[in-house]
Amino acid sequence: MSAEAFPPAVPPAAPPHPREARRQRHAAQLTAHRKEAARDRRVEFALGTLAAGTLALIAAMLVTVLVNGWPSFEANGLGWFGNSGDPVLQFRAMQVGTALPGHPLLYFSAWPLIWGTLLCTIGAVVIALVVSTLAAIFITEFAPLPVRRVLEPVVRLLAGVPSVIYGLVGLLLLAPWVNSLISIPRKESVQYVVQLSGEGLLTATLVLTVMILPIMIALISGALAAVPATWREGSVALGVNRWRTIWRVSVRAARPAIVSATVLGTARALGEAIMLAMIGGGRPWAPNPLDGLTFLFEPIQPLAASIVKEFGDNPNTPIGHTVYAIAALLLFSAALLSLAGWAVRQPLKRYGIGI
Amino acid sequence: MRRWPQAETIEVGDEWSAPDLLEVYMSGREKQSAFTKTKHERCEGGRAFSILHQIFSNWPPPVHLSAPAGRKDCNAPESKGVPVRAHRTLAVSLTFALMLAAPTAAVAAKRLIIGGSTSVLPLQQKLAAAYHHQFPHIPEPKVEGGQSDIGIAGVASGKFDIGDSSRDPLSTDPHGLVFTKIARDGICVITNDKNPIPNFSQEEIQKIFSGTIRDWGEVEGAKVSGPIELFDRSNASGTQDAFKNIFMGEDLAISPAASAENSNSEEQNAISAAPGAIGFVSFAYTQGVHAANYQGVACSLRNARSGQYGGVRNFWMVSKGAPKGEAAKYIAWVTSGNKTTKNIINSSWIAVH
Numbered sequence: 001m002s003a004e005a006f007p008p009a010v011p012p013a014a015p016p017h018p019r020e021a022r023r024q025r026h027a028a029q030l031t032a033h034r035k036e037a038a039r040d041r042r043v044e045f046a047l048g049t050l051a052a053g054t055l056a057l058i059a060a061m062l063v064t065v066l067v068n069g070w071p072s073f074e075a076n077g078l079g080w081f082g083n084s085g086d087p088v089l090q091f092r093a094m095q096v097g098t099a100l101p102g103h104p105l106l107y108f109s110a111w112p113l114i115w116g117t118l119l120c121t122i123g124a125v126v127i128a129l130v131v132s133t134l135a136a137i138f139i140t141e142f143a144p145l146p147v148r149r150v151l152e153p154v155v156r157l158l159a160g161v162p163s164v165i166y167g168l169v170g171l172l173l174l175a176p177w178v179n180s181l182i183s184i185p186r187k188e189s190v191q192y193v194v195q196l197s198g199e200g201l202l203t204a205t206l207v208l209t210v211m212i213l214p215i216m217i218a219l220i221s222g223a224l225a226a227v228p229a230t231w232r233e234g235s236v237a238l239g240v241n242r243w244r245t246i247w248r249v250s251v252r253a254a255r256p257a258i259v260s261a262t263v264l265g266t267a268r269a270l271g272e273a274i275m276l277a278m279i280g281g282g283r284p285w286a287p288n289p290l291d292g293l294t295f296l297f298e299p300i301q302p303l304a305a306s307i308v309k310e311f312g313d314n315p316n317t318p319i320g321h322t323v324y325a326i327a328a329l330l331l332f333s334a335a336l337l338s339l340a341g342w343a344v345r346q347p348l349k350r351y352g353i354g355i
Numbered sequence: 356m357r358r359w360p361q362a363e364t365i366e367v368g369d370e371w372s373a374p375d376l377l378e379v380y381m382s383g384r385e386k387q388s389a390f391t392k393t394k395h396e397r398c399e400g401g402r403a404f405s406i407l408h409q410i411f412s413n414w415p416p417p418v419h420l421s422a423p424a425g426r427k428d429c430n431a432p433e434s435k436g437v438p439v440r441a442h443r444t445l446a447v448s449l450t451f452a453l454m455l456a457a458p459t460a461a462v463a464a465k466r467l468i469i470g471g472s473t474s475v476l477p478l479q480q481k482l483a484a485a486y487h488h489q490f491p492h493i494p495e496p497k498v499e500g501g502q503s504d505i506g507i508a509g510v511a512s513g514k515f516d517i518g519d520s521s522r523d524p525l526s527t528d529p530h531g532l533v534f535t536k537i538a539r540d541g542i543c544v545i546t547n548d549k550n551p552i553p554n555f556s557q558e559e560i561q562k563i564f565s566g567t568i569r570d571w572g573e574v575e576g577a578k579v580s581g582p583i584e585l586f587d588r589s590n591a592s593g594t595q596d597a598f599k600n601i602f603m604g605e606d607l608a609i610s611p612a613a614s615a616e617n618s619n620s621e622e623q624n625a626i627s628a629a630p631g632a633i634g635f636v637s638f639a640y641t642q643g644v645h646a647a648n649y650q651g652v653a654c655s656l657r658n659a660r661s662g663q664y665g666g667v668r669n670f671w672m673v674s675k676g677a678p679k680g681e682a683a684k685y686i687a688w689v690t691s692g693n694k695t696t697k698n699i700i701n702s703s704w705i706a707v708h
Contacts (some may be wrong), residue, residue: 053650088611095590097527171621176628184581188632191569191582195612197629278621282587282614299614309615311504313512314529 069325074107083111116300124208132216159214169273170207214266223257264343273304470499471506473518503593518673521593539705543654566610566666585613586634597668
């Protein structure tokens with residue numbers, strides 16, 4: 001359509017009174033302003049809908065898991081968290097459909113799973129915290145620039161490696177080596193109770209540590225690099241030596257970030273399923289610290305790995321209820337972890353670099 | 356009032372009227388967006404609004420104006436629809452996306468997704484490759500693992516088009532599934548290469564796997580000493596089901612102390628790594644480990660075919676109801692007994708068609 005056809009051309013009219021012109025100018029500005037405001041409201045509504053939709057999805061997920069897992073909690077009561085039986089036999093009974101004598105079909109005692117999860121998660125996070133803090137200090141403070149330019153992208157790359165790769169490497173390389181560390185007399189000493197092999201608590205914890213290290217190093221080194229130079233320079237000007245400055249000023253300022261990194265690492269370790277199903281040892285067992293060194297080689301099957309191994313996708317079967325109950329416990333612990341992280345960070349934020 | 360731009364900032368001559376001012380103001384404001392105008396060009400004169408705007412907006416059609424002499428006219432051809440960098444990026448990325456999507460969209464036949472038993476997995480992969488080789492226009496079916504229970508549940512839920520199962524149908528399986536037998540397979544009891552036990556009787560296997568015998572010293576023919584390391588499979592496995600039915604019998608259960616592996620290959624790997632290990636795998640996974648005789652009969656294909664070897668079980672392809680469409684074609688081809696499938700199945704398994 002041609003520019004002249006529609007609307008029809010009208011020649012400019014005679015110039016109006018300046019006051020009139022000013023009034024009309026302001027009217028034009030007002031209309032334009034209103035149009036912009038309407039557009040802003042529409043955008044706000046669209047974005048708000050997206051955010052509310054995400055929240056609704058999470059709420060729906062929570063409700064589904066709780067509703068489907070409730071029968072398992074109801075049938076077992078607080079004994080669900082106890083150690084009254086062997087989960088292997090309990091899972092088998094649910095799978096086959098024949099209840100164990102003297103117990104309902106939904107009978108389940110998850111303590112070996114919970115204890116295994118606690119052990120490998122806390123162990124991995126503690127080791128990873130120490131190693132990642134020191135590594136981050138090295139990357140930001142001590143590494144020469146070429147080394148730093150190589151290390152930072154490499155760490156970020158490692159953070160993206162799928163966890164199955166770590167599991168495979170652990171299975172093929174680490175497990176046989178750990179197995180060679182276990183002497184035959186040690187295996188014989190517990191042979192009537194549990195089977196010791198290269199796949200156990202130690203292997204699982206080590207591989208889990210390596211898996212959560214990159215993300216923690218990336219976060220902590222980012223926070224250390226964000227500490228204002230003036231603070232460090234002020235400390236050095238007061239005569240504090242280099243290491244003390246790093247420790248007392250930089251790391252202290254980065255404490256909220258270290259807490260955040262720990263929370264993130266713990267969340268990742270809690271949710272790690274497939275890798276731990278491969279190298280955990282294949283048996284839900286609560287390792288006993290009083291066993292001494294044998295404790296490190298005992299098998300574990302953490303909560304998330306149990307969900308993978310015990311296939312319970314049909315929520316109307318006993319095993320489905322149990323698996324959903326395990327999932328509910330995992331969701332609850334993730335929420336608790338988030339809350340704990342927030343609570344620990346609050347007092348630290350006053351003088352720290354938050355993220 | 357104070358926030359709004361002052362009149363002095365609008366550079367227009369005195370001869371303009373209110374509608375003209377409005378148009379100029381609007382054209383001046385809207386040229387900020389990178390998607391409508393190029394960045395550093397100011398044009399003047401009323402914009403000819405699009406046909407959609409003219410139809411749907413409540414405004415009276417705006418006055419058409421031309422720019423004063425010497426100024427760039429908004430309605431002149433060269434200032435309309437000047438390609439913007441954002442437009443170009445959008446066009447290029449859309450073209451790439453369409454190019455990537457085109458090959459998948461162009462494939463007329465649907466790609467089958469087959470999943471389930473890790474025992475059936477090697478056979479199914481070979482069959483799928485041969486099917487695509489024989490019918491190049493049909494895309495090669497995608498074969499996954501996950502163990503038998505997952506295959507059966509996957510077919511029932513629609514995740515898989517066809518499921519693989521290495522165990523017979525159970526009463527606890529979902530209703531409405533059709534099992535089609537495609538081959539038979541043997542289960543071998545395997546030990547580490549350092550411990551090549553020549554023969555197991557059924558009683559010995561039952562005692563070892565139920566945990567009654569726990570030391571290699573009590574097993575005749577053992578070349579290693581120390582505790583027996585049992586390797587089982589997880590509860591979703593069809594091989595474990597078949598092992599329990601054939602070797603253990605109805606009354607005995609495998610010891611709960613056994614390590615449960617998630618697939619045939621993990622079991623094979625675990626047993627090849629530990630000298631004192633014993634477990635069970637499907638025929639196709641006996642490289643790198645020692646397959647022991649069972650009741651005096653070697654665990655070999657010939658013995659399984661002749662019926663002498665006792666540890667033989669069925670392979671099934673599972674579909675939801677009678678197979679339909681592409682799945683029906685594939686299953687019909689596999690069970691037709693043609694030369695290709697017979698050769699593949701007879702390489703490591705027992706043909707039934």
